[in-house]
Amino acid sequence: MARKPIHLQAAGKLTPRDRIWAAVRAHLRFTFASVADCVVEHAPAEAQVRRIDEDTIKTYVESLVRAGFVRRLNPTRKARYEPALFELVRDVGVHAPRLTKAGEPVTQGAGRLAMWRVMRKLRRFTRAELAAKASTEAHQVAVEDARSYVHHLVKAGYIAVVTPGRPNHPEVYSFVPSRNTGPLAPQIQRVRHVYDPNLGKVVWHPEADA
């Protein structure tokens, strides 16, 4: 099996990595098995958590070790049955660190998150302004990407068109305060649905316009 669409992962509003991270924080010192047990114990009743989660745990714990969030206490085991023992050394709160297998921070999604923050701050903006304000040295946001993101958020009702675009006068948008649902940026899914992770639900889909 492979990764599920985010709106289908939302049972309990936690991804597998969120649950693993919560288990790590609960134990401080742990093995793969103890985390797996904790994940199952605290899983929502409707979620079918299987033993296979241990593979996911292994992958994520390894990335946490590489990133320095977690330290292995017994790098060389004396006996085959001595399970690998880990310790949490850097607790960054309830939100699971997003890491690659190599332990590097994940930059995917950084552009949309930055745009979401800029929208909530500026309240009134053009696409070019949004892209410029959301860009950093480490991560540039293309105007075309801003156009796509704004398009979907307008459809979903997060943004309103204040001044329609005309030659030499770019379209001006305003952020709808009542749609300030939280710090997490709404996501445009592959199927063009707009999913709000703050609400844990799909807030717009193309069929809604039809």
Next chain:
DNA sequence: GCCAAATGCCTGAAGGCTGA
């Protein structure tokens, strides 16, 4: 459309356990 990320499946290695 391409790429990286996230997740699950599969296989093999190593060593302890168990029963004949």
Next chain:
DNA sequence: TCAGCCTTCAGGCATTTGGC
């Protein structure tokens, strides 16, 4: 004693996703 089984871990790969 020893062959076969079991457990744990590591690594590679496939699939589907969201972001760009």
